[in-house]
Amino acid sequence: xxxxxxxxxxxxxxxxxxxxxxxxxxxxxxxxxxxxxxxxxxxxxxxxxxxxxxxxxxxxxxxxxxxxxxxxxxxxxxxxxxxxxxxxxxxxxxxxxxxxxxxxxxxxxxxxxxxxxxxxxxxxxxxxxxxxxxxxxxxxxxxxxxxxxxxxxxxxxxxxxxxxxxxxxxxxxxxxxxxx
Numbered sequence: 001x002x003x004x005x006x007x008x009x010x011x012x013x014x015x016x017x018x019x020x021x022x023x024x025x026x027x028x029x030x031x032x033x034x035x036x037x038x039x040x041x042x043x044x045x046x047x048x049x050x051x052x053x054x055x056x057x058x059x060x061x062x063x064x065x066x067x068x069x070x071x072x073x074x075x076x077x078x079x080x081x082x083x084x085x086x087x088x089x090x091x092x093x094x095x096x097x098x099x100x101x102x103x104x105x106x107x108x109x110x111x112x113x114x115x116x117x118x119x120x121x122x123x124x125x126x127x128x129x130x131x132x133x134x135x136x137x138x139x140x141x142x143x144x145x146x147x148x149x150x151x152x153x154x155x156x157x158x159x160x161x162x163x164x165x166x167x168x169x170x171x172x173x174x175x176x177x178x179x180x
Contacts, residue, residue, distance in 0.1 A: 005082070006080035006081060006082050006087055006112075006117055007080070007082070007089060007119070008078055008120070008121075008124060009076065009078070009079060009081070010077065010078060010091060011071070011077035015086055015089075016068050016071060018079075018085065018086035019067070019079065019086055019089050019107070020064055020067060020068075020110050021086075022057075022064075022086070022087070022088070022089070022107045022108075023110050024060030024107050025057050025060060026057070026058055026145065026147055026148070027055050027056065027057050027147075028052070028056055028058060028144065028145065028147055029052055029055050029056075029057070029146075030052060030146040031049070031050055031090070031143060031144045031146060032050070032144075032149070033047070033050050033143075034143065034162070034172055035047055036122055040155075043127045045172070047143075047159075047162075049146060056164060058144050058145065060107075061142055061171065066145055067105070069136060070104055071105075073093065073170060074091035074092060074093055074104060075090065075094050075101075075132075076093075076101075076125065076128045077089065077090075077091045078091075078124055078125075080091050080117055087108065087112050088108040088118070088121060089105070089106075089107055089116070089121070090103060090104075090105065090106040090122070090124070090125055091103070091105045092125045092129065092137075094132055094134060099134050099136065100134055100135070100136045100138055100177075101125070101129035101134040101137050101138070102113045102137075102139065102140070103122065103137065103138070106113045106118060106121055108121075110160070114176070118151060119154075119155055121174050122137075122155050125137060126178070126180055129180055130180045134180055135179065135180055136178065136179055137177065137178050137180055138153075138160070138175060138176065139152055139157065139175070139177075140173040141173065141174050141175075141176060142172070142173060143171055143173075143174055145169060149174065149176070153176075156178050157176035157178045158176060158177065158178070159174060159175070159176055160175050160176060160177045161174075161175040162174050162175060163175070
């Protein structure tokens with residue numbers, strides 16, 4: 001069976017409802033744990049995966065009320081559609097003072113995941129960021145999102161830092177970047 005093709009275009013406000021209808025949750029069998037070892041002469045931080053006793057569904061870190069605000073503030077918003085139905089999207093913003101672009105949101109409807117559409121959206125975001133003179137493309141991922149970490153690493157991103165206070169769920173964000 002031939003894989004369905006998505007066509008990509010810039011998003012419009014009229015697309016918000018369809019983007020909200022995409023199931024943003026994900027399933028995982030692993031989460032990551034951070035341990036800090038502080039000594040007078042050194043500080044060590046270690047991240048390691050922990051296997052969960054069963055596959056768990058994790059909600060997207062932003063709720064339905066927050067997403068449209070994020071989309072309004074995005075500098076770039078691309079949707080992927082099939083037969084006039086939006087099946088995927090990505091948003092990105094440019095930092096004002098550094099040559100860095102951030103992918104803020106990336107979602108693919110569950111039935112089309114792991115077919116390359118997320119990679120196509122990342123590639124399009126990188127192309128846009130290059131045109132905007134960014135030198136790095138970055139993504140923040142909650143430590144619970146092992147599938148996203150695997151996806152980013154497969155797409156050439158490397159771990160570059162973390163933030164312990166990013167989401168209202170009090171999860172730790174891991175930062176991944178790629179040089180453009």
